Amino acid sequence: MAAAALSEIKMGSAAERRTFEMIDDEDEQARQDLVKYGNENDKRDMARMGKIQEMRRNFKSLTVLGFCAIVMCSWESLLSTASLALTNGGSAGLIYTWLIAWAGFNAVYASMAEMASVAPTTGGQYHWAILSYVVGWLGVLGWQTLVTSIAFQAGTEIQGLLALNYDGYVFERWHGTMFVVAIILFALFFNTLLASRLNLVEGAILVVHIFGFFCMLVPLWVLSPRTPSSIVWTEFHDGGWNNTGLATLIGLITSVLPLLGADASVHMAEEVQDAAQTLPKSMMWSINLNGLMGWLTAITFCYCIGDLEQVLKTKTGYPFIQVLFNVTESYQATNFLTSVVLLMNTFSCVTIMAGASRQMFAFGRDKGLPCSGWLSQVHPRLGVPVNAVVLSAVISTLLSLINIGSTVAFNSLVSLGSGTLMISYIVCIGCFAWRRCQGGPEALPPAKWSLGAWALPVNVIAICYLLLVFIIAFFPSVPLPALRAQSMNWSSVILTMVVVWAMAYYFIWSRHVYQGPVKFVQKLGDAPDLSRGSQQSRTL
Template sequence: MDHHKEAESHVDSDPNFLDAGEPNALVSEKNGTTADVHDMMRMGKRQETQRNFRHITIIGFCMVILSTWEAILSTAVFSLSNGGTAGLIWGYLICMIGFGFVVASLAEMASMAPTSGGQYHWVSEFAPPSCQRFLSYIVGWLGVLGWQTAAATVSYLTGKQLQALIILWDSSYVPQAWQGTMLIWAVLAVSLIFNTFFSRKLPLVEGVIVVLHVAGFFAVIIPLWVMGDRSNTGDVFTLFQDNMEWGNVPLSTMVGLTGAASCFVGIEAGAHMAEEVRNAAHVIPRAMMWTWIGNGLMGWIMAITFCFCVGDTMSVLLTPLGSQQIQVFLNTTGSAAGATGLTCIMLVIGVFACVAVMATNSRQLFAFARDNGVPFSSIFSQVSPTLGVPLNSVYLTILFVLLLSLINLGSSVAFMQVISLGVAAMLTSYLISIGCVALKRIRGEPLLPSKFNLGRLGLPINIIAVLFLLFLWVFTFFPSAPHPAVADMNWAVLGYGLVIIFALVYYAIHGRHVYIGPVEYVRKGQ
């Protein structure tokens, strides 16, 4: 099916695409507002999904998918190992501020072109004509890689917490790799159900979970403050530690930034749901900014609280539970039941964060397939007429993560290293996208109209974002400790390189013949 030719005939013949008589009036439940209709018409896309999300529900969706305060607890081990408590607190704040420039840049582009394609579409529209198609194609593959591995990450971390709870109640239990893999599959099964049978209820479900996300923040933080033995304030905020023996505390701290940065990767999730959001050009950028500031502040407060309750850092890092936050919960509450209760809040949120990740990556894959960017594009660009979601893209995501989880049977370390390459892939997609729009500004070329316009601050914001992303990108390929054994190497660079090579080979053989980039379907002058 040629979605773009069909889109043009649909635009020209469907009365729903006519102006409703007033600015941004509602056209229909499926097509959204007149602004949505105009945006889809300009981009040459056919409206195939339902616009079920509103302002509040998409903010809830974005906040749950990022789950920053939960994520900082799960990834704290990396920053504590490389930088100590001060490294975790100040490193997180640096990442939050840096990502503020990144989010603002992405939000502006999301308002200019509100499409599920996200970064690869923006690159196609904003890159110099000489490299639009090629750069867009590479960014599309990096986006697919990043979001597919994100589902593996969330499901793995959720399963790991479940195993830690079993150890908490039964010290004789020895976690087995196959059991961890089965837990990943269980989380994926829940995600599949909610992304198929309950897909139309997803805004409501994620709206309920965001209430738990906010309430859970207070449910966790209050016991930590009230019941915990707090460390010395001076030590918590000023004691930087090189626990992994890099021989250089500043270097160790910079390596630890990757843990904090991973809490913000995926901040553009709302953009990939743009074709299911009413008044997307206005709503999506604001949802992204509210997610950044709201989740960011909750994450920083949780990071500070966690650091005050850690106590002996090394004993927490070496906990037999295999989960540092559960060990801190146990130390604070003094009971397994208390630690279990706090952890269960995180587990529920983790499962539904995976549901949201699954929805996001299936839409990104669907959009790229719609533009003939992946093998068997005609299959993965189909949208179920009954459920209104790209079912084949959902199924492929499930299959990919299932296959990826088999690596966990051989080595959990190797599995974590493989999925960590998703962070590098996402940072690269942000970097190229923002770099393209910054270049247009430097050249004085006109940009598309935006309902979230950075104005004169646009160029400095873009440049700061690019420099920050370049800095982070380098450290995503560092090992977690100096002089690692072969098994402990950071193999993300290998996986990253293999994906790039595969994309280049596929592009040379087939992609360049069928992929022309979204910009070619854009209606000029709209």
């Protein structure tokens, strides 16, 4: 009897173990399916847009927030670009224009967040406009210049540390360019061989982003002598323009660049779980988190500047490095604090390259670029568009070489990046606003994240702000009579050349193969399941 009972107990235990193992296997399979295909909402959205799920959905809410925040790198980029605002606008101009940029981008990203909820796909804003072909080209161009721009900041900050620590060091443009290329190659390595760990790194770097903020500001609060509030909050600098208001507006670009790029997360939409809900929230959290941190940094920095003329003429090339050294009077402390900014800018380059390559991949997938078939390939093992990543790195490297010949020409490329992205945002938001005016709320697909009755006013505010920034982006950095050919902002000429080339390519070739993403979008409930790359999906 006892033996029989013991045997039954053992058999029952074995059956229970098998049951638990089957449950564990099912849970593991469910987790793998979630990463590979997303949840039911993701599958439905991809099917509705006629897209095949090719990349793994590794990103969740926190890691997407980290992605957005690191693309922007607000307080770090503010310190890196502060010299333009201090020259054109002064300390008061920097503080107030930051508030303008923060409010303006809130309207912009709120509008784009709603669009992302309607069409959560890697193409980003070019999937939201009738003029999708032109917007696609502008988006590709803008994001490529942003990769080079942030790599330039990181590379030349290394030069700044060399100039600070070694009196005999001589600044050479080609030195900085070599550092820029090294940063780009690091970003390439990370976005290919370590791409599967990118989501984990974004979460870790977000922590560094926040704690580094306090590491930077606390020493300034404690150690620095204070500039009088009457100077910080009321003293403007006209930069030779003989018009303080115009000079301050030109300095607005300093506040635009650090707050640019929250929409980069949209280009990762096909790698985000529950993208239609997660992307809008991450965009709004990132703009407000970075906006607050940047504004506090601007105020703190302006209180700690001291002699503005001496800081602007620093041999390091970066006023914030000189301010840190003046405050701490320590090479070690200055090196450490600057290295935090350098680290964040480096990983911002990694993140921006990820977004830029996905934009290129998506536009290539819709046959809007030369070599579209090659660009739209996803590596079977790495699960990322390696070809698009490599081409993005090559283009950024070639753009960085311009700095060897002329820093002014290179700075024109930076302005070009801002200008092109502003146009793409204007077209997309304008199309949505126009559709609302023509057909009312029901004229647009439903969004899980909606602005409701505030949508049209927010869209109008966003367009007005973007038009202002677009105009300012093409202004030269110095006024007459100092303006010469070598100090001219040539970004408007470059933009015209790119648009002419894009349209020529369209009429010669693309119009025969490119239909635009709207052609693939189906009504809710009419879309087939494309999540597993069915044959049906390939014939759409």
